[in-house]
Amino acid sequence: MKENNTYHDGKGGFSLPESLRVNPFIVPQGYFDTLSSNIRSQIRVEKLNIRENKGFSVPEGYFEGLQHSILSEVKLTSYKDKSSFEVPEGYFDALEDSIRSQVKLDTLRETTTFSIPEGYFENLHERIRTKIVESEWKEKVTDSGFAVPDGYFAQLTQEISAKTIKQEATPIRQLNLQKWIQYAAAACVATVLGIGSYNAVVNQTEPTAETQLASIPEEEIIHYLASSTDSDDILYIMEYLYQPQDSEGVGSQIDDEDIEDYLNYML
Amino acid sequence: MEDALIISKFADERTREEAFGYLLKKYQQKIYWHVRRMVIDHDDADDVVQDIFIKVWRNLEKFREDSQLYTWLYRIATNECITFLNKKKQKQNMSLDDDSSAYLADTLAEGSYFNGDRAQMKLQQALLTLPEKQRLVFNMKYFEDLKYEEISDILGTSVGALKASYHLAVKKIEHFFASND
Numbered sequence: 001m002k003e004n005n006t007y008h009d010g011k012g013g014f015s016l017p018e019s020l021r022v023n024p025f026i027v028p029q030g031y032f033d034t035l036s037s038n039i040r041s042q043i044r045v046e047k048l049n050i051r052e053n054k055g056f057s058v059p060e061g062y063f064e065g066l067q068h069s070i071l072s073e074v075k076l077t078s079y080k081d082k083s084s085f086e087v088p089e090g091y092f093d094a095l096e097d098s099i100r101s102q103v104k105l106d107t108l109r110e111t112t113t114f115s116i117p118e119g120y121f122e123n124l125h126e127r128i129r130t131k132i133v134e135s136e137w138k139e140k141v142t143d144s145g146f147a148v149p150d151g152y153f154a155q156l157t158q159e160i161s162a163k164t165i166k167q168e169a170t171p172i173r174q175l176n177l178q179k180w181i182q183y184a185a186a187a188c189v190a191t192v193l194g195i196g197s198y199n200a201v202v203n204q205t206e207p208t209a210e211t212q213l214a215s216i217p218e219e220e221i222i223h224y225l226a227s228s229t230d231s232d233d234i235l236y237i238m239e240y241l242y243q244p245q246d247s248e249g250v251g252s253q254i255d256d257e258d259i260e261d262y263l264n265y266m267l
Numbered sequence: 268m269e270d271a272l273i274i275s276k277f278a279d280e281r282t283r284e285e286a287f288g289y290l291l292k293k294y295q296q297k298i299y300w301h302v303r304r305m306v307i308d309h310d311d312a313d314d315v316v317q318d319i320f321i322k323v324w325r326n327l328e329k330f331r332e333d334s335q336l337y338t339w340l341y342r343i344a345t346n347e348c349i350t351f352l353n354k355k356k357q358k359q360n361m362s363l364d365d366d367s368s369a370y371l372a373d374t375l376a377e378g379s380y381f382n383g384d385r386a387q388m389k390l391q392q393a394l395l396t397l398p399e400k401q402r403l404v405f406n407m408k409y410f411e412d413l414k415y416e417e418i419s420d421i422l423g424t425s426v427g428a429l430k431a432s433y434h435l436a437v438k439k440i441e442h443f444f445a446s447n448d
Contacts, residue, residue, distance in 0.1 A: 145383015
């Protein structure tokens with residue numbers, strides 16, 4: 001059946017009235033003129049985005065560990081702020097002086113040199129050996145082994161005092177007399193020896209000590225006697241002095257002038 | 268009492284005896300043993316020590332303090348020892364160049380006032396084989412513990428020479444021990 005008010009021209013609905021064939025839609029002015037270039041630009045941008053997205057990458061599991069890394073970094077930063085090393089009070093105030101002193105010391109070390117005696121190291125081992133031997137001996141021998149009589153040192157003090165302090169109290173003349181006796185005795189001995197040797201020569205006896213001594217100048221004998229004998233020796237000599245029978249006593253054969261000259265010379 | 272005080276008190280006639288007493292008390296034994304080790308015999312040492320202190324009494328006033336007092340005393344003592352030993356040689360008709368060991372060894376062997384043991388006797392015998400000056404150096408270094416500088420002041424010999432002398436003395440004594448064991 002044909003429907004009322006419907007258009008059926010036998011074309012199956014593809015035929016429309018001309019009035020309906022008008023396009024109701026409109027576009028901006030010049031739209032279709034720029035459409036192709038717009039489409040081409042869009043295509044270009046699409047291509048670029050795809051390329052850039054393909055260049056950046058991250059390590060595998062990066063994002064899984066990212067939170068832990070950030071938290072660790074935060075903790076480390078907090079430790080850096082707290083300093084665990086300390087210095088003594090006033091350290092930095094004194095540091096400059098300390099460094100300067102050390103520099104001076106180092107300079108001195110380079111310039112100051114100790115010297116040693118020549119051949120020191122060559123003889124050192126011998127000296128050390130001597131020291132070792134000495135120390136071994138000292139373990140066995142601490143003193144010389146000599147002894148003194150009981151009470152000796154107390155007695156010694158008294159004897160020395162008697163010959164020094166107490167003798168000072170006696171007149172000075174006594175000391176001079178003792179000296180005069182020494183020199184006079186020396187002169188007498190020389191004279192007697194001279195006389196004895198003269199007699200021996202005159203009597204043509206065998207050479208004796210006297211004749212041999214006669215060859216020595218008297219002056220030399222006097223020098224020797226005066227310098228190498230002490231009062232004890234002089235007294236000993238005087239005790240055993242040979243005196244010719246015709247002698248009137250000690251010094252009687254010598255002129256007073258000679259004795260005086262001799263004494264002046266010796267003093 | 269300090270040496271400086273002894274010297275200053277001796278310079279004053281009023282305190283001279285007191286000062287000399289202090290000096291004797293301080294140095295008598297040291298000087299005695301120094302002499303005794305050289306002359307061996309006690310009676311000889313007694314004579315020499317008395318002569319030394321008589322000289323000290325007479326000359327301390329003139330002491331110029333250019334050295335220590337004990338150095339000066341030791342110097343006098345040493346010189347008196349050498350003078351005594353030389354006189355002994357003359358009396359024994361020995362040359363001054365000979366050492367005095369023979370008669371000193373006899374004195375030592377007599378054992379008068381010697382109560383040392385065998386080791387001490389042997390050391391003394393060894394010492395008598397040394398020249399006098401070397402024996403002096405050894406005694407001062409070994410028995411008296413003096414420093415080389417002090418011995419040098421006393422003997423007027425250089426420290427180096429003294430060290431060499433002591434070292435030689437030790438060697439000779441060692442050789443004596445080895446040969447007389």
